[in-house]
Amino acid sequence: MAEAKTTAPLAARGILDSRIESLANASDAVRIEVLPPAVQLNLRLDTARASLDAVRDVLGGDLPGPLSSATTPAGRTLVWLGPDEWLVIDPMRTAELEASLRAAVAGAGAVVEQSGQRISILLEGDVPALLAKGTAIDLHPDEFPRGAAVQAMLGQAVVVFVSRSDDASRVELIARTSFAPYVADWLLDALADPLAYPAPHGG
Secondary structure, three states: OOOOOOOOOOOOOOOOHHHHHHHHOOOOOEEEEEOOOOEEEEEEEOOOOOOHHHHHHHHOOOOOOOOEEEEOOOOOEEEEEEOOEEEEEEOOOOOOHHHHHHHHHHHHEEEEEOOOOEEEEEEEEOHHHHHOOOOOOOOOOOOOOOOEEEEEEEOOEEEEEEEOOOOOOEEEEEEEHHHHHHHHHHHHHHHOOOOOOOOOOOO
């Protein structure tokens, strides 16, 4: 009887694994890092009906207002996506977060697990000059300070931009997984040309 062959299980691969090295070495002006996978939850909430204290206790911080984000003491990122919608990112991948948030929301909204739907790319350096090539949002520090968050186009892809610094030199791009290869290739193409950001306000 022939002996059954055993094969090692295939290692999980990220959609940007083939581009990580190219992104990391693309430019001295902008450093690019594909962030590790995190728990991502989409939260829809009727704030007039919800127990905001219960939601705050679970998340570890208040839900941010329009066009902004917040980072909790536990390291979670809360991003405003719309009048009744937020994105919750938990890099610690806390196992009970989803169930606890569902219980806190009760009948005043919904919690949907979306960890496989988005990927985060962190840019650091001359970021405004790079992103100005593909987005219409104003990345001047006066308009895009730490914590600012907006969903807008980058090239042909819808991306969530989150400012991680006071001077817009650190920006996290949160893209849907299906658009992530396009976003990565756009960044590589944009870095191949010289960076020049428009003149500062009042200049």
